Amino acid sequence: MSAPSTDRDPAAAAPATHAAAHAAIAARLDRLPPSRAIWTIVLLISAGGVFEYYDLFFTAYVAPGMVHSGLFTPASLGLFATLMPIGVAGFGTFVFATFAGLWVGVVALGTAADRLGRKRVFLGSLVWYVACTTIMAFQRSGEAIDLWRFIAGVGFGVQLVTIDAYVSELVPAPYRGRAFSLNQVVSFTAVPIVALLAWLLVPHRVDGIDGWRIVVLIGSAGALVVLALARGIPESPRWLALHGEIERAERIVADLERRSGVVPPATAIAPAAAPAAAHPRAAADAQAPAARLFDRRHRGRTLMLSVFNAAQVIGFYGFNAWVPTLLIARGITVTHSLEYSFIIAIAQPIGPAVGALFADRLERRTQIVAALAVMGIAIAAFARVTDPVALIAIGVVFTLAANVMSYAFHNYQAELYPTSIRARAVGFVYSWSRLAAAFSGLAVDYFLRAGGVPAVAAFIAGAMLVAILSVALFGPSTRGLSLERIDDAQ
Numbered sequence: 195m196s197a198p199s200t201d202r203d204p205a206a207a208a209p210a211t212h213a214a215a216h217a218a219i220a221a222r223l224d225r226l227p228p229s230r231a232i233w234t235i236v237l238l239i240s241a242g243g244v245f246e247y248y249d250l251f252f253t254a255y256v257a258p259g260m261v262h263s264g265l266f267t268p269a270s271l272g273l274f275a276t277l278m279p280i281g282v283a284g285f286g287t288f289v290f291a292t293f294a295g296l297w298v299g300v301v302a303l304g305t306a307a308d309r310l311g312r313k314r315v316f317l318g319s320l321v322w323y324v325a326c327t328t329i330m331a332f333q334r335s336g337e338a339i340d341l342w343r344f345i346a347g348v349g350f351g352v353q354l355v356t357i358d359a360y361v362s363e364l365v366p367a368p369y370r371g372r373a374f375s376l377n378q379v380v381s382f383t384a385v386p387i388v389a390l391l392a393w394l395l396v397p398h399r400v401d402g403i404d405g406w407r408i409v410v411l412i413g414s415a416g417a418l419v420v421l422a423l424a425r426g427i428p429e430s431p432r433w434l435a436l437h438g439e440i441e442r443a444e445r446i447v448a449d450l451e452r453r454s455g456v457v458p459p460a461t462a463i464a465p466a467a468a469p470a471a472a473h474p475r476a477a478a479d480a481q482a483p484a485a486r487l488f489d490r491r492h493r494g495r496t497l498m499l500s501v502f503n504a505a506q507v508i509g510f511y512g513f514n515a516w517v518p519t520l521l522i523a524r525g526i527t528v529t530h531s532l533e534y535s536f537i538i539a540i541a542q543p544i545g546p547a548v549g550a551l552f553a554d555r556l557e558r559r560t561q562i563v564a565a566l567a568v569m570g571i572a573i574a575a576f577a578r579v580t581d582p583v584a585l586i587a588i589g590v591v592f593t594l595a596a597n598v599m600s601y602a603f604h605n606y607q608a609e610l611y612p613t614s615i616r617a618r619a620v621g622f623v624y625s626w627s628r629l630a631a632a633f634s635g636l637a638v639d640y641f642l643r644a645g646g647v648p649a650v651a652a653f654i655a656g657a658m659l660v661a662i663l664s665v666a667l668f669g670p671s672t673r674g675l676s677l678e679r680i681d682d683a684q
Contacts, residue, residue, distance in 0.1 A: 215443070216435040216613070217678070222447050222459070223431060224366045224676050229454035236361060236373050238427050240380035241420045242316055243357045245323055246350060248384035248413045251514065253292055255392030255535065257285050259406030265336040272337030281636045291340040293632035295347020297625055303352040304621020305484075308614065311437075312360040313429045315352060315617075320421045322349030324414045331410040351628065354604070355621040362608035362616070363430040367676045371553030371605060378546035378601035385514075388413070389539035432613045432677075486615050487622055491681070495610045498668040499623035501660065506603065507627035508634045508657035509569050510596050512650070513589075520576075520647055521585065534582065538589035545597025558606040559669040563662050565599035568592075570658035577651035609672045612681045 226232060260266065266284040268275045274287040282290045307315040326346035333339045357377070365373040391412060395405035428450075434443035451458050487496045513520070521534055549561065572592035579585060611619040641649040672680050 215440040216432060219431045219435040219440075219443050219447055220676065220678055222451065223364070226366050226450060226454050226456060228366075228369045228372075231450055231453035232365060232373075233376070235364060235427050236376055237380060238420075238424045239316070239357055239360050239364075240377040242320055242424055243354060243377065243381040244384045244420065245320070245413055245417045246353050247381045248388050248416070249323065249327065249346070249350065250292070250511075251385045251539075252388045252392065252409055252413065253289060254514065255389055256396055256406035256409055257288075259392075259396035259404060259409075260288065260339075261285050263404055263406070265334075265339060267336070270336040271340070272335065274337055274340045281640065286635060286639065287336065287340050288343060289635045290632055291344040292347055293628050293635070295344040296351035297347075297628035297632060298344075299348040299351025300355055300621040300625040300628060302348065304355055304625065305618045306352060307356040307359055307617035308433075311429055312356055312363070312433055312617075313427060315356045316360060317421065317424065319350050319353040319356065320417050320424070322346070323353070324417045324421070326350075327410060327417075328414045331407045331414070352617075352621065355617055355624055358604050358608040358620050359616040360430060362605065362677065363432040363613060364428075367674060369554055370609070371558070371602075371673075372550050374601045374605035375546040375550040375553045378597060378604070379543045379550075382542035382546065382597055382600075385542035386536065386539040389536040393533060393536050430613075436613050484615075484618060484622075487611075487619050492611065492619070494668060495670070496619065496623060498664050499607050499610070500626045502603070502664045503607075503623055503625075503627035504630040505657045505661035505664065506566065506599065507631045508637075509566070509573070509654045509661070510600065511631050512634055512638050512654045512657070513569075513573060513592055514596070520642075520650065534586055534589075537586055538593055541590045541593040542597060545594040546601040548594065549598045549601055553601070553605075554673065557671055557673045558602050558609070559665050559671070561602040562599055562606065562669075563666050565595045565602065566658045566662045566665075568595035569599065570655040570662075573651045573654045573658075577648040606669070606672065609675075609677060609680050610670070613677070 261284070264270065266287065268278070268283075271287055274291070275283075277283070277287055277290065303315075323346060326342055326349060330339055330342035330346060333342060361373055361377055362370060388409065391409045392406075395408050398405045400408055428446045429442070431443040431446045434440070434446070448458050486492060552561070569592055572588050572595065576585065576588045576592065579588065607620050607623055608616060637653060638650055641653050645652075670680075
């Protein structure tokens with residue numbers, strides 16, 4: 195009998211090599227200081243997210259102009275008029291098409307960033323947004339507008355999923371919370387901008403063009419500028435190392451070390467020096483199936499985040515997407531509702547900016563639960579007052595709390611999964627918020643007609659309670675931990 199060969203199969207050895215390289219890369223990233231180089235990358239990635247928020251929030255602000263243009267009559271809606279039996283009619287078809295497209299996008303394309311890379315999907319999604327939204331702005335029927343709204347959502351729905359994965363993998367653990375707060379400050383600047391533009395343009399026609407069309411086109415023009423600026427951002431080194439592009443990953447990390455004033459290690463940091471980073475299962479991670487979302491380690495997190503996302507969006511978009519309508523229901527005129535909505539919208543980027551003060555000092559789940567509680571109390575108060583000043587003040591409080599919750603949970607859900615399935619997992623759990631948002635608009639409309647603003651407030655407060663319980667009872671701790679150590683935690 196011949197002696198067994200002592201040669202190692204290179205194909206079998208490659209995954210282990212990739213795992214060790216991933217561990218070393220992760221350790222080097224987590225020792226970087228909060229330098230200008232890191233913050234510039236976070237800023238550019240965040241700028242890409244501006245347009246999903248612009249896109250989502252202009253829904254509420256352009257609604258009066260779109261309806262006034264006669265685009266959402268049954269005759270104009272064509273195929274979309276068939277949604278009427280389930281309660282989707284008029285402008286509601288536009289809202290439904292928005293969130294249905296976003297849901298299909300994260301479900302169908304949520305794995306793209308895990309397979310193709312964070313940067314490629316990030317830039318491709320911006321291109322998709324510019325093309326589809328520009329086409330939509332020139333349509334002349336409700337059917338065509340809804341169709342292009344749906345198509346735009348399919349391609350652009352994956353953007354926030356990619357951004358969450360991108361930022362979490364590039365930023366060291368000690369200041370990952372502040373990075374997400376900056377991300378949300380930048381993204382939410384879109385809301386007061388679109389509110390101001392809507393206030394100034396939607397009631398008017400400019401050179402024969404409906405004001406709402408100009409509001410939509412301004413978003414597309416801005417996305418083109420960001421696309422040009424963001425082309426120079428690096429790919430995630432963690433993703434590259436996991437997929438065997440070790441030399442490219444090391445070049446990016448070495449460049450970040452140089453620009454951050456860190457002396458590169460004389461030799462690669464051994465996996466043992468990166469706590470819990472080199473894990474035996476890491477070798478198989480690059481080809482991890484969707485089933486990993488429900489394996490013993492991750493299924494509790496997946497179920498918790500799915501319930502949380504379906505509940506939190508009822509408060510977040512149930513108020514923000516309906517604020518002009520809710521103000522009108524409290525006796526405010528259409529013109530003043532847009533003005534007051536703009537004042538409330540100014541608070542959008544302030545919430546995560548305030549959150550930066552405690553983003554890395556408090557547990558992420560503590561921030562989420564406290565913010566949800568404030569949202570529930572604020573919406574209950576909103577339902578009981580009619581004074582314009584009080585309505586604005588309560589709207590601002592709700593908005594500040596909602597945006598603290600937003601930056602904290604975007605960070606939290608990205609931290610709870612490994613690099614190999616991060617975008618897939620975030621896309622899956624986040625898809626429940628898209629699906630819930632598509633139907634919560636129907637629920638808000640129903641409760642508004644059935645019981646007025648108090649009924650809407652009760653619906654939103656109940657959803658906030660469900661979100662609170664899901665995170666408070668089942669959410670793990672993540673503060674100050676590396677992504678790899680968080681994945682090791684049970």
